[in-house]
Amino acid sequence: MGYKAKFRVWRGDAGTGALQDYEVEVNEGEVVLDVLHRLQATQANDLALRWNCKAGKCGSCSMEINGRPRLGCMTRMSVFSPSETLTITPMRTFPVIRDLVTDVSFNYEKARQIPSFTPDASVKPGEFRMMQQDVNRSQEFRKCIECYLCQNTCHVIRDHAENEAAFAGPRFLMRVAELEMHPADTADRRDIAQEDFGLGYCNITKCCTEVCPEHIKITDNALIPMKERVAGRKYDPLVWLGSKISRRPKSEGTPVAVRPAAKDAT
Amino acid sequence: MSSDGSSDNIERYSFDVVVIGAGGSGLRAAIEARARGKKTAIISKSLFGKAHTVMAEGGAAAAMGNANPRDNWQVHFRDTMRGGKFLNNPRMAELHAKEAPDRVWELEAWGALFDRTAEGKISQRNFGGHEYPRLAHVGDRTGLEMIRTLQQRVVALQQQDAASLGDPDAMIRVFAETTITRLVKDSSGRIAGAFGYIRDTGRFVVFEAPAVVLATGGIGRTFKVTSNSWEYSGDGHALALLAGASLLNMEFVQFHPTGMIWPPSVRGILVTESVRGDGGVLRNSEGKRFMFDYVPDVFRDQYAETEEEADRWYTDPDNNRRPPELLPRDEVARSINSEIKAGRSSPHGGVFLDVSSRLPAEEIMRRLPSMHHQFKELADVDITAEPMEIGPTCHYVMGGVEVDPDTGASSVPGLFAAGEVSGGMHGSNRLGGNSLSDLLVFGKRAGDGAADYVDSVSASRPAADEAELTDALAEAIAPLSRTDGENPYTVHAELQQTMNDLVGLIRRAPEVKQALTELEKFKERAAHVAVAGGRAYNPGWHYALDLRNMLLVAECVALAALEREESRGGHTRDDFPAMSPEWRKVNLVLSLSGEKLELRRKPLPPIRPDLLALFERSELKKYMTDEELADLPASEPAGPASESASESESGSASESESKEKGH
Ligand SMILES: Cc1cc2nc3c(=O)[nH]c(=O)nc-3n(C[C@H](O)[C@H](O)[C@H](O)COP(=O)(O)OP(=O)(O)OC[C@H]3O[C@@H](n4cnc5c(N)ncnc54)[C@H](O)[C@@H]3O)c2cc1C
Ligand code: SF4
Ligand code: SF4
Ligand code: FES
Numbered sequence: 001m002g003y004k005a006k007f008r009v010w011r012g013d014a015g016t017g018a019l020q021d022y023e024v025e026v027n028e029g030e031v032v033l034d035v036l037h038r039l040q041a042t043q044a045n046d047l048a049l050r051w052n053c054k055a056g057k058c059g060s061c062s063m064e065i066n067g068r069p070r071l072g073c074m075t076r077m078s079v080f081s082p083s084e085t086l087t088i089t090p091m092r093t094f095p096v097i098r099d100l101v102t103d104v105s106f107n108y109e110k111a112r113q114i115p116s117f118t119p120d121a122s123v124k125p126g127e128f129r130m131m132q133q134d135v136n137r138s139q140e141f142r143k144c145i146e147c148y149l150c151q152n153t154c155h156v157i158r159d160h161a162e163n164e165a166a167f168a169g170p171r172f173l174m175r176v177a178e179l180e181m182h183p184a185d186t187a188d189r190r191d192i193a194q195e196d197f198g199l200g201y202c203n204i205t206k207c208c209t210e211v212c213p214e215h216i217k218i219t220d221n222a223l224i225p226m227k228e229r230v231a232g233r234k235y236d237p238l239v240w241l242g243s244k245i246s247r248r249p250k251s252e253g254t255p256v257a258v259r260p261a262a263k264d265a266t
Numbered sequence: 267m268s269s270d271g272s273s274d275n276i277e278r279y280s281f282d283v284v285v286i287g288a289g290g291s292g293l294r295a296a297i298e299a300r301a302r303g304k305k306t307a308i309i310s311k312s313l314f315g316k317a318h319t320v321m322a323e324g325g326a327a328a329a330m331g332n333a334n335p336r337d338n339w340q341v342h343f344r345d346t347m348r349g350g351k352f353l354n355n356p357r358m359a360e361l362h363a364k365e366a367p368d369r370v371w372e373l374e375a376w377g378a379l380f381d382r383t384a385e386g387k388i389s390q391r392n393f394g395g396h397e398y399p400r401l402a403h404v405g406d407r408t409g410l411e412m413i414r415t416l417q418q419r420v421v422a423l424q425q426q427d428a429a430s431l432g433d434p435d436a437m438i439r440v441f442a443e444t445t446i447t448r449l450v451k452d453s454s455g456r457i458a459g460a461f462g463y464i465r466d467t468g469r470f471v472v473f474e475a476p477a478v479v480l481a482t483g484g485i486g487r488t489f490k491v492t493s494n495s496w497e498y499s500g501d502g503h504a505l506a507l508l509a510g511a512s513l514l515n516m517e518f519v520q521f522h523p524t525g526m527i528w529p530p531s532v533r534g535i536l537v538t539e540s541v542r543g544d545g546g547v548l549r550n551s552e553g554k555r556f557m558f559d560y561v562p563d564v565f566r567d568q569y570a571e572t573e574e575e576a577d578r579w580y581t582d583p584d585n586n587r588r589p590p591e592l593l594p595r596d597e598v599a600r601s602i603n604s605e606i607k608a609g610r611s612s613p614h615g616g617v618f619l620d621v622s623s624r625l626p627a628e629e630i631m632r633r634l635p636s637m638h639h640q641f642k643e644l645a646d647v648d649i650t651a652e653p654m655e656i657g658p659t660c661h662y663v664m665g666g667v668e669v670d671p672d673t674g675a676s677s678v679p680g681l682f683a684a685g686e687v688s689g690g691m692h693g694s695n696r697l698g699g700n701s702l703s704d705l706l707v708f709g710k711r712a713g714d715g716a717a718d719y720v721d722s723v724s725a726s727r728p729a730a731d732e733a734e735l736t737d738a739l740a741e742a743i744a745p746l747s748r749t750d751g752e753n754p755y756t757v758h759a760e761l762q763q764t765m766n767d768l769v770g771l772i773r774r775a776p777e778v779k780q781a782l783t784e785l786e787k788f789k790e791r792a793a794h795v796a797v798a799g800g801r802a803y804n805p806g807w808h809y810a811l812d813l814r815n816m817l818l819v820a821e822c823v824a825l826a827a828l829e830r831e832e833s834r835g836g837h838t839r840d841d842f843p844a845m846s847p848e849w850r851k852v853n854l855v856l857s858l859s860g861e862k863l864e865l866r867r868k869p870l871p872p873i874r875p876d877l878l879a880l881f882e883r884s885e886l887k888k889y890m891t892d893e894e895l896a897d898l899p900a901s902e903p904a905g906p907a908s909e910s911a912s913e914s915e916s917g918s919a920s921e922s923e924s925k926e927k928g929h
Contacts (some may be wrong), residue, residue: 013802029529031644041755045806046799050313052495055535055640057410058316074643097466098803108314112434116422117377125371126330129386135379139404142379142411146315182377 002027005035005077006085009047013098019087026077033061033072036088036100048099056213059147063100064089069149069211091152092159106164107148110172113196117179118187134183141178141222143214144171150208150218156201167198170208170218177222180229190230199226276461276735277471281307281439283716284460284473286446286502287481289317290409290705291685291712293416294369295479295674298713300423300438304720307439307473308420309460311497314442315417318483318495319705322409323538323636325391325401326706327699328366332383333390333399334583339363340880341397346700347881348564349395349594350664350693351835352850352889353515356873357671358691362700362707369706370402376422378415380404392543393698395594397568398583401699406538406636412702444471446501447811448738449478449509449681452728457509457680459730461738465808468801470739474730476723477716479674480506480667480683481709485519485819487812489660490759490766493525493536499812500819502687506667507818511676512857514689516665516819517826518836520696521771523598525659528614532644534659537619537637539698541654542591544633545580546621548602549653550610556617557590560601564845564888565593596695596835599658603771606657616657622650658771662701664692664836665826668855673715674708680719680728684712694835745810751796754810761788761816769824774840778828785821792817818863825865826854847891875899 005026008019024039033051040047052058054073061072066087080086094102119128151169152158168176176193179185193199204227206219216222283299285292288310299306310317329342342363347354374380374388380402381389390399404411424434431437446462450472459474482502486494503513524537542548550556558576561569569590570576576589591598602617612618621630627650631638634649641647647654666689667676674682685705692700745754768781792813797806832846833839855866878886878898887895 027530029645030531034531040805041753041759045753045755045797045809046804048803048805052312052316052318052497053321054495054532055321056643057407057636058312058320058495060312060316076643101466101803103466104313111418112421112424116418116425119375119377123375125368125375128371128374130379130382131386132382135382139379139381142404142414143407144414145320145410179377182379185377 003082005080005082007035007039008085008087009036009039009044009099010089011044011047011099012096014096017096017099019089026082030077031073032065032070032075032077032086032088035077036072048097048101050101057145059145059213062091062147062149062152064091069152071147071149071213074213091148093152093157094148104148107146107151107169107171110168110197111175113168114172114175114179115187115189115192117182117185119184120186123184128184130183137221138178138182140216141174143216144174145214146171147213149211149213153207153211154202155205155207156198163198163201167201170202170223173197173199173202173226174216174218174222177226180226190226193226194230199223199230202227275470276739277464277469279307279471279473281305281473281475282720283307283477283479283713284309284475285479285481285713286460286505287317287479287483287685287687288314288440288442289319289481289483289685290412290416290702291709292317292479292481293413293420294706294709295481295682295684295713295716296438297416297419297423298710299479299717302714302717304717305437307441307475309441309444309446309462309473311445311465311501312443314440315413317413318497319409319413319702321493321495321536322412322702323406323536324393324540324543325403325408325699326366326370326412326702327393327396327400327697328370328402328703329363329398329400330367330370330388330390330402331398332387337398337400339367342366342400343877344880345396346697347693349695349697349700351695351845352693352873353834353853353870354693355671355690355871356877357871358708359693360877361671361711362691362704365707365710366703369703369710373412373415373706376415376419378404378411380411391540392592394539394542394592394598395697396699401543403540405632406540406634408702412705441471441473445808445811446505447742448734449505450730450734450738451509451678453731454728455510455679456723456728457678458728461735463742463801466803468804468807470742472730472735476727477680477682477719479712479716480681480687481685481712482687484663484686485816485823486660486663488762488765488816488820488823489519489770490762491525491534491658492660493522493534494660499816501812501815502683503663503666503822504815504818506676506678506681506683506687507822507856507858507863509678509681510858511678511681511683512668512855513822514665514668514853514855515694515826516663516689516822516856517830517854518664518692518694518834519660519823520595520662520664520836521599521658522661523595523602523658524619524656525661526640526645527616527655527657528645535640535644536659536661537654537656538634539595541619541621541634541637542589544621545624546591546619547589547624548591548598549618549620550605551612551617552610554610555591556605556610557593557598557601560597560604561590561593562597564885565597569593594695594697594835595661596838599771600838602656602658612655614655616655618653619656620653622652627651660766660770662686662696664694664696665689665822670715672711673718674712675715675719680723682712682716682719684708694837742811745795745797745807746801748794748796751794752791754792754795754797754806754813757788757791757795757813758809758816761813761820764788765820765823769820769827772838772840773827775828778824781824782821782828785817785824789817821863822856825863826856829854829865829867845889847889847894850889851891851894
């Protein structure tokens, strides 16, 4: 049942680029990544793209397929009709390095700013006791494969690079929530969620949840509960009013935040 | 950007310890080196957090005794030696079994969230070859949990360094998407650093350091049907050889029994062994659970003979023997192969793996979520309702850099190795779950070993030989300067096919010889591949450079496979089907002499008497020569360890009656 599919692939680097047309053979059961690999092996040896596992486990092959953020290795060709032209572009929110490869260092910088797991220092390794029902929630968030598709999709930073400094994005707000809900973690991360990582910017549109290949309920299970926790903390009506009005509260007086000098990840 | 060949164009960094690889072993090594106060670099071909370890599914084996209190390091040691068919480096198997629990608990203290037992401890699951439920796990995404925890631990340390030293990169710095192509040495032959290129720009870089830890993983990309990613081009194996170190037992390549086979594009992708650990069974086209027909003599006493007994084992493991689906991987892979050859295969040429008739749907969804997802998305198969079709896939290499068990040191001063790239620990066959624990145990040890070594040379740090750098640079640029050569992708695809066909699961001397002839031709072709484009993120160029490593490794596998005239673990010779006690005593060691690979036989390190005493004499008889047995102390084993030994192997009295396999 092989056929020739029409692919328009974005080729270029940080400076310039354009969509380029290709015709590539497709065989039964293949995914978009297979076809891109065939393109690379036969017509465009230097086509830059990332992949590792080809099984939806590593989060490397994020791209936009007909404008939709997806994993190339988990998008089957059979969902498209053979006559359709597939347009393959790099993730839009991140700067292009080459072709489908983008500079995702923003995400690594945000990851480095979140205060790490802080267990009770008196509990020795091997002595942790946690019940399954208490770890379920954080385990859901730890399914994250760091594909950054949610980061790429969230309207707060998609086409709004100016918000990047103040907003960590769904993946990393979820990381804050994961630690907040971790049964063995002792730190209180509610203030910094709001003030350093920009939880207030999120207006719960759920676009991040929709693109998550791990089907993590980012908005419902991480972001909204986090907002509720923050609101509980902030119930002092004056504080609450203040944060409503300014939308972006000042980040002064948040002693627990970790602010390592953000460095370029090479 | 020009392809300027002068070494002035090399970016230079200086570290105490350079760890090549950001998988479980590399990260654990780096964390240890940093803990020892060494300025450490972590280098990886892909992005931080994407290393192959992320793909591990089933779990990490550690005798914590949470699921069955009778488990302990001695039992784990025994299982590991049996799995490896007694060809393991016994000291490594011992250290691994003893230290794995602490390494797993440590992960928990760094934030890992394993699945829990009813008392809130780390839950442990059954796996092939492990006597008790032993694998700490998180559903079927244990590798992800492990790599994320270690990655986040590195971040935590960087935060500490930012606070105390003002720079998060002060003590531990990650260089992602950077590929090492050569190790460099000083004039006296000590390691002086590592040379490579940064993928996104194509800039060349040298990391000068007295100690380098190889943690580069495996070689699966040399074979066509594999569960491994593009990263597994055997780089560390080749870098070690080129630097003068030796490789051990490269003939032992693990073919995992259960890889996906349909559709063709997913062929080789792993189906975790947890499917069988949790009750899944193998059937042929006649619907028969064929594994009962394939229990080898050495394992006869530990495995059930009837379906009824096998099924009772899941709920009452103390009074029943294990299902034969949980035999070590090499046995299961060969059995599947025999069924296929005998014409009892599933529609697409594999066999059936069925969990749908064994567990309720919601239980399958809870225990095997990513398998469900994988089959649904990639093959349109609902594993809660129908069987999967599976077949063997190249999965893991037991062979690797010959190292000192305690420190991970290779024979080259300053060069260390840990994880899949190192050899010895798993003997001729690795048990499932023993890799993740191996990464932690020996990653830590290699980090320590490297730190000690750095201390020992602090008075005379090696300086990289500039001539070596110039050569490394010339070698790396070469494929870009050729214009009319062959496409590297074509050479690679044909190499994979050749290795699959001629040095795969079942081997025969004429075929392996043919492979060696073919490899000579591939070398010739690889030397002339040409790539278009520049140096910035150019996969064609990366492929061309990886070819050298894959070819070197392929030749090692073929040479050792031809030499070892017996069948054992991950090495099956059709023309020598039996396991030979004489060969058990032999390690095959490969090293480079100029351009040529040299193969040597070397005696296996002896098993210490106290470790030997963990086994019944009747079991050792199946593996050892008469002379070795004559040297054994006559007395029956004593002590607490042997108590659990005789308890758990209540059938061992009859072992002496079971037939010996001939040579
Ligand atoms: C699908 C699958 C499932 C598995 N499941 C299990 C399981 O359940 N339990 C278990 O115990 N084992 C399992 N294994 C095996 C186990 O995952 C691997 O053996 C193990 O993760 C290897 O870890 P490592 O630290 O040696 O290297 P890896 O995690 O493979 O990392 C290698 C690192 O080296 C880097 N590297 C390689 N070459 C270079 C170079 N030239 N320059 C710079 N960097 C380089 C790579 O970029 C990568 O960062 C599984 C394997 C697979 C494929
Ligand atoms: S729910 Fe919040 S984080 Fe998610 S896409 Fe919408 S605004 Fe962004
Ligand atoms: S939360 Fe989902 S979409 Fe976002 S990075 Fe993780 S896996 Fe990707
Ligand atoms: S290649 Fe790993 S998620 Fe697609």
